[in-house]
Amino acid sequence: MFTGIVEEVGNIEGVKKGAGSASISIRASRIMDDIHLGDSVAVNGVCLTVTAISGGGLAADVMHETLNRSTLGTLRPGKPVNLERAMAADGRFGGHIVTGHIDGTGTLASVRPDGNAIWYTIATPPPILRLIIEKGSMAIDGISLTIARVAAKDFSVSVIPRTAASTILPSLRIGDAVNLENDCIGKYVEHLLGNAGPSGTITAGFLAEHGF
Structure with missing residues (x-):
């Protein structure tokens, strides 16, 4: 889970595209202080898993579904990206609940x-x-x-x-x-409202029927 408070603007270092997926490498500095393989990082709002770490950045795989629903397929070397690590349990909730699963x-x-x-x-x-x-x-x-x-x-x-x-x-x-x-x-x-009944609204009858 993320909060939408961007920690750092990184830069795309490389993009390797496959038939329906891609791997991207990102140059970063601040977030590298506490990042590990398997961690979640939001890249322009998209939750990705860290697959490799180097001295100057990280790499992540992007699956077909993510490329179809986001702008990550348009990334090119040198392009800036917003970066945020997953929220720490003891951190401040400065933004709002962000899942990293864009609509x-x-x-x-x-x-x-x-x-x-x-x-x-x-x-x-x-x-x-x-x-x-x-x-x-x-x-x-x-x-x-x-x-x-x-x-x-x-x-x-x-x-x-x-x-x-x-x-x-x-x-x-x-x-x-x-x-x-x-x-x-x-x-x-x-x-929940969509499953409330034919009218799509929650009524007194709907609540009584479901034990409220």
């Missing part, structure tokens, strides 16, 4: 300065938009951010300078794809 991708539609903040607007399909609420949480490329606005075809976040400077956000350009992970609590609630 899909969005496209950067606009970037607008607003005083000391920057507004990023992300276009994304209805299956992701329906689980977004204003003032709720969203992980964008693994960054825990608060939703400032939701529209019919996109949503926006307002980012403070500290967050921008600590992540890959400044390197994004209009049209770039980003990994998105909805708040997992919302996904569970939607699933």
Whole structure:
């Protein structure tokens, strides 16, 4: 589990692609102080398992399913990536619950300065938009951010300078794809409501039928 607080911006050192999978090597420094084979690391919000460690970084395998659902298939040597190690049990919960299992991708539609903040607007399909609420949480490329606005075809976040400077956000350009992970609590609630009955709502009768 992760919190969406990026620890370091690393750089892709190499990408080896197979028929339906890939192996990536990442140059990093800060997170290497406490990392081991088999550890989980979020790379642009995608949970990967460390398969090799070198003096200047790490390597991880990316399976076919992950390549299909994320932007990792577009990574090239030299590209910056957000990195976060799995949350330690004694660590601070600075962001929100992030699993590293993304729901899909969005496209950067606009970037607008607003005083000391920057507004990023992300276009994304209805299956992701329906689980977004204003003032709720969203992980964008693994960054825990608060939703400032939701529209019919996109949503926006307002980012403070500290967050921008600590992540890959400044390197994004209009049209770039980003990994998105909805708040997992919302996904569970939607699933439970979907099984509530034909109406899709929880009623007094539904609760009584199930012992409440």
